[in-house]
Amino acid sequence: MSNKEILSVSEGEILDIEIEEDLLKANRELASANRKILDSCNVKSINVMGSIGSGKTSIIQWLIKELKNKYRIAVIAGDVTTDIDAERVREAGAKSIQINTGRGCHLDALMIRKAVKKLDLKQIDLLFIENVGNLICPADFPLGTHINMVVVSVTEGPYMIIKHPFIVKEANVVVINKIDLADQMEVEIDKLVDDAKKINPLTKTVATSVKENMGLKSLINALEL
Amino acid sequence: MASAILQRILDIAEEKGAISIKEANILIGELTFLDREQLAFALRVLSKETMAEKCKFKISVVKAKIKCSECGYRGKAIYDGPEYHTLNFAVPLNCPNCKGVKIKVTEGKEVLIRKIRLKVNSIGK
Structure with missing residues (x-):
């Protein structure tokens, strides 16, 4: 059989192709590349995840106000639509970039790569990435950040942590927010802490209320800032 | 994720000069947030009017x-x-x-496009 015969296939012939390509692994590799870029510029990064309304943006604003004289801070804000969050953190004193994911329910490493290119990383010490409000899909898509922080609030009820073990398993810090409303909501904070520790004994837990300015120092310590 | 899987398969098929995609073998880890039935449904819907329209998507779940x-x-x-x-x-x-x-976790978090079967005119470059 000649080479030509080997290489040519007549119309309608079947060809099997081995691919062995892992799409989530591709995201993880991009996340590692993001980490290298951030490390090379000495930027510490925090991926902030949590449900819609848990208080992610309020906590970021709170930290910016407290830390803006210590660090040069930027925020990448992810949302399905609007630039409300980017504007809120800008008002608090940080540079911000909005990513609108459209129908996407999470940020991924490629989106962060593109957003990071728009920032002058040499002018930044601390980067918050506010993920899309969702406790499920972001767990599958690491972004390359140094810290994964999950925010839950007592207004979401007593089972938010135990019902979302995957994201808690990936969390370095779990914030239990709106604790000023715990009594009204009949939610036990100790129980939420226990749930988080059962799923991920290595995670740090912090109870906060942005409204009542409770727990800020503990949060800063937990984030090692 | 279903769109990303389909797009990758279509890109490879086009590169190989395919006229249609007959079969695609996909592995999903049980620790991903993908459900086999939902993914199969999404791929069937998304592949309409593409060369994967009649593709048989074979999806297996990998244990953790x-x-x-x-x-x-x-x-x-x-x-x-x-x-x-x-x-x-x-x-x-x-x-x-x-x-x-x-x-x-060493296995169970993958979304792997393993193999595809194409109908071709001629082998691409």
Whole structure:
């Protein structure tokens, strides 16, 4: 059989192709590349995840106000639509970039790569990435950040942590927010802490209320800032 | 994720000069947030009016495996928690051998396009 015969296939012939390509692994590799870029510029990064309304943006604003004289801070804000969050953190004193994911329910490493290119990383010490409000899909898509922080609030009820073990398993810090409303909501904070520790004994837990300015120092310590 | 899988398959098929895609073998880890039935449905819907329209999407689920950095255990993630965690899949919390918590998932988090079968005019470059 000649080479030509080997290489040519007549119309309608079947060809099997081995691919062995892992799409989530591709995201993880991009996340590692993001980490290298951030490390090379000495930027510490925090991926902030949590449900819609848990208080992610309020906590970021709170930290910016407290830390803006210590660090040069930027925020990448992810949302399905609007630039409300980017504007809120800008008002608090940080540079911000909005990513609108459209129908996407999470940020991924490629989106962060593109957003990071728009920032002058040499002018930044601390980067918050506010993920899309969702406790499920972001767990599958690491972004390359140094810290994964999950925010839950007592207004979401007593089972938010135990019902979302995957994201808690990936969390370095779990914030239990709106604790000023715990009594009204009949939610036990100790129980939420226990749930988080059962799923991920290595995670740090912090109870906060942005409204009542409770727990800020503990949060800063937990984030090692 | 379904769009990303389909797009990758279509790109490869186009590169190889395919006129249609007959079959695609896909592996999904049980620790991903993908459901086999939902993914199959999404791929069927998304592939309409593409060369994958008549493609048979064969989707298999990969069981979770872990590695323990405390005792060196490598193998299945066995969960002994409440029943509701074991109905579908469980988050590996501890090493089944030493009960340590420093475990790393080695399998079960993949979305792998393994193999595709194409109908071709001629082999592409």
